[in-house]
Amino acid sequence: MALESVTSLSPGRGKSFQFWSRRKMTPYLFFLPFGLVFLLFFIVPIFYAIYQSLFRSQRSGLGLGAPTINFNGLNNYSQVIHDPDFYTGVGRVLLFGIVQVPIMLGLALLLALLLDSTVVRFRPFFRLAFFVPYAIPGVIAALLWDYLYDPGISPIVKGVSGLGLGSPDFLGSNTVLWSIANIVTWTWTGYNMLIIFAALQAIPPELYESARIDGASGWRIAWRIKIPLVAPALVLTCIFSIIGTLQLFNEPFVLSTISNNISTSYTPNFFAYYTAFANNNYYYAAAIAVVLAVVTCVLSFGFLRVTRRLSGV
Amino acid sequence: MSQQTASVPVPTARELEAARQHQRPRRFSLEGTLSMALLFVCTIYFLVPYFWLIVSSTKNAGDLFGTFGFWFAPNFNLFSNLQQLFTYQDGVFPRWLLNSFLYAGVGALVGTWLSSMAGYALAKYVFPGRNLLFSLVIGSLLVPVTALALPLYLMFSAVGLTNTYWAVLLPSIVSPFGVYLSRIYATTGVPDELLEAARVDGASEFRTYTIALHLMIPALVTIFLFQFVQIWNNFFLPLVMLSDDKLFPITVGLETWNVTTAGSAKFLYGLIITGALISTIPLLAGCIALQRYWRGGLGTGSVKG
Numbered sequence: 096m097a098l099e100s101v102t103s104l105s106p107g108r109g110k111s112f113q114f115w116s117r118r119k120m121t122p123y124l125f126f127l128p129f130g131l132v133f134l135l136f137f138i139v140p141i142f143y144a145i146y147q148s149l150f151r152s153q154r155s156g157l158g159l160g161a162p163t164i165n166f167n168g169l170n171n172y173s174q175v176i177h178d179p180d181f182y183t184g185v186g187r188v189l190l191f192g193i194v195q196v197p198i199m200l201g202l203a204l205l206l207a208l209l210l211d212s213t214v215v216r217f218r219p220f221f222r223l224a225f226f227v228p229y230a231i232p233g234v235i236a237a238l239l240w241d242y243l244y245d246p247g248i249s250p251i252v253k254g255v256s257g258l259g260l261g262s263p264d265f266l267g268s269n270t271v272l273w274s275i276a277n278i279v280t281w282t283w284t285g286y287n288m289l290i291i292f293a294a295l296q297a298i299p300p301e302l303y304e305s306a307r308i309d310g311a312s313g314w315r316i317a318w319r320i321k322i323p324l325v326a327p328a329l330v331l332t333c334i335f336s337i338i339g340t341l342q343l344f345n346e347p348f349v350l351s352t353i354s355n356n357i358s359t360s361y362t363p364n365f366f367a368y369y370t371a372f373a374n375n376n377y378y379y380a381a382a383i384a385v386v387l388a389v390v391t392c393v394l395s396f397g398f399l400r401v402t403r404r405l406s407g408v
Numbered sequence: 409m410s411q412q413t414a415s416v417p418v419p420t421a422r423e424l425e426a427a428r429q430h431q432r433p434r435r436f437s438l439e440g441t442l443s444m445a446l447l448f449v450c451t452i453y454f455l456v457p458y459f460w461l462i463v464s465s466t467k468n469a470g471d472l473f474g475t476f477g478f479w480f481a482p483n484f485n486l487f488s489n490l491q492q493l494f495t496y497q498d499g500v501f502p503r504w505l506l507n508s509f510l511y512a513g514v515g516a517l518v519g520t521w522l523s524s525m526a527g528y529a530l531a532k533y534v535f536p537g538r539n540l541l542f543s544l545v546i547g548s549l550l551v552p553v554t555a556l557a558l559p560l561y562l563m564f565s566a567v568g569l570t571n572t573y574w575a576v577l578l579p580s581i582v583s584p585f586g587v588y589l590s591r592i593y594a595t596t597g598v599p600d601e602l603l604e605a606a607r608v609d610g611a612s613e614f615r616t617y618t619i620a621l622h623l624m625i626p627a628l629v630t631i632f633l634f635q636f637v638q639i640w641n642n643f644f645l646p647l648v649m650l651s652d653d654k655l656f657p658i659t660v661g662l663e664t665w666n667v668t669t670a671g672s673a674k675f676l677y678g679l680i681i682t683g684a685l686i687s688t689i690p691l692l693a694g695c696i697a698l699q700r701y702w703r704g705g706l707g708t709g710s711v712k713g
Contacts, residue, residue, distance in 0.1 A: 122529040232687060
């Protein structure tokens with residue numbers, strides 16, 4: 096209908112038949128360049144990984160000569176699921192996430208509420224200070240903390256032992272996971288805080304002015320009015336954090352150069368990388384990547400469903 | 409309390425806000441003091457490692473290990489560190505810096521352009537398959553990008569593109585989040601009437617798009633920034649794709665130096681620290697200069713999300 100009225104208004108455009116078909120094609124043409132790279136470098140790799148994961152490379156006899164590549168069905172998958180290197184890695188990042196994500200998001204929410212409240216001064220300064228770590232590339236942040244943990248150079252280790260309190264071991268088998276958690280928290284709290292802060296700023300003040308006039312305290316307003324209203328932002332940051340946690344790679348990869356307590360299967364992603372590039376077992380690595388992606392999607396999508404049902408967010 | 413307020417004219421929210429702003433500095437409250445204390449503690453936590461980086465980049469190798477880490481050493485060595493950094497291994501570091509600019513600049517520029525067209529199409533046209541395409545874009549936000557790096561490597565090696573600039577550039581162009589953002593901006597920021605008016609005046613569909621693009625410029629800056637930061641910070645993809653150190657971006661380059669220091673080359677610490685400091689400057693400068701775009705973009709992404 097709308098199209099007809101436009102065509103009748105523009106007689107100079109030639110035959111309406113031609114115009115119709117061109118207008119029908121237009122949105123596809125606009126989408127095409129993105130669609131093409133999206134297909135080639137996003138969709139196809141997913142299916143290629145699935146395809147690769149169905150094969151395995153075998154060496155015949157003594158392991159001399161070129162390996163042959165055989166169809167392996169779903170055997171790689173059953174092997175991945177039963178591989179202790181894989182499931183202990185998944186368990187480790189899940190433990191990491193259960194502890195680190197609530198701490199990070201709780202801190203981000205608290206800081207955002209403080210910056211949004213009326214009792215705080217120097218807001219632009221704090222906003223910028225909290226955002227600095229995000230502007231540092233993740234692997235550089237990991238390097239930076241690597242030096243702050245390394246007993247050979249760290250002023251923290253030296254300072255604490257100089258006070259006669261013994262020297263803290265940030266890289267021990269029980270502590271290194273939490274040293275990594277600290278790096279992730281340091282890097283991402285400010286980013287998450289900005290997302291929540293932006294959502295807080297979008298709340299019209301009228302929504303809580305009446306509560307304030309009635310004498311409700313700042314904390315009560317935050318708890319009863321502001322937090323429910325920024326729940327969508329919290330869900331968003333939580334999903335990004337779940338995805339990021341399961342993909343953990345940079346920090347353990349960097350710290351593994353100075354700590355003996357980070358094995359090559361420390362996180363699932365590290366395990367996939369090592370399997371592919373140190374062991375040259377691409378087919379098994381593809382299966383690991385696929386299982387990890389499925390676990391990630393199930394968890395983040397499941398989280399979305401649960402929060403939807405619970406709060407109608 | 410409520411009786412009192414009922415008897416006087418209720419001030420508007422804006423007036424209240426102004427009043428609050430006015431009286432705030434003079435009031436002392438426990439709540440306020442505790443809040444400020446907490447914020448200062450957090451500021452120290454977030455800034456001290458970066459301060460250590462700045463301090464350490466001014467030290468020579470001896471002072472780095474021999475003096476107190478959180479304060480400057482008597483000898484100021486930043487310039488000789490920089491000079492060493494830029495000439496070490498025939499100047500491979502400035503090359504990494506340029507590579508990072510190339511990957512992030514070109515990738516984000518092309519990516520933003522493609523995202524803007526796709527988002528515009530999804531926002532301003534009704535066509536069969538639109539919902540399916542949009543669902544695909546949204547769904548892909550849940551796909552972990554690192555899961556793609558490995559199959560991408562295998563695909564690229566099949567066509568002989570690994571260890572080239574293309575291996576990092578091409579996958580970096582794809583930004584589903586950019587499409588998602590530009591669809592939101594095109595929906596809310598570009599009025600349909602304007603586009604119809606342009607068409608009535610005989611503008612072609614592409615010309616109409618360029619008119620819409622002018623209204624979307626703040627949004628495009630945000631999308632560009634997001635993608636630039638993402639590519640600049642990317643480590644896994646170039647690590648997987650590249651083996652020639654002349655093609656490395658700064659992140660992969662510095663990490664390969666770090667692996668070397670685990671052996672014997674202690675003097676490399678100083679170079680890595682100075683290099684790490686340099687690698688943060690472009691993003692910090694960009695983020696500070698374009699702060700308002702950041703906030704706008706983050707706000708849109710979260711409120712609509």
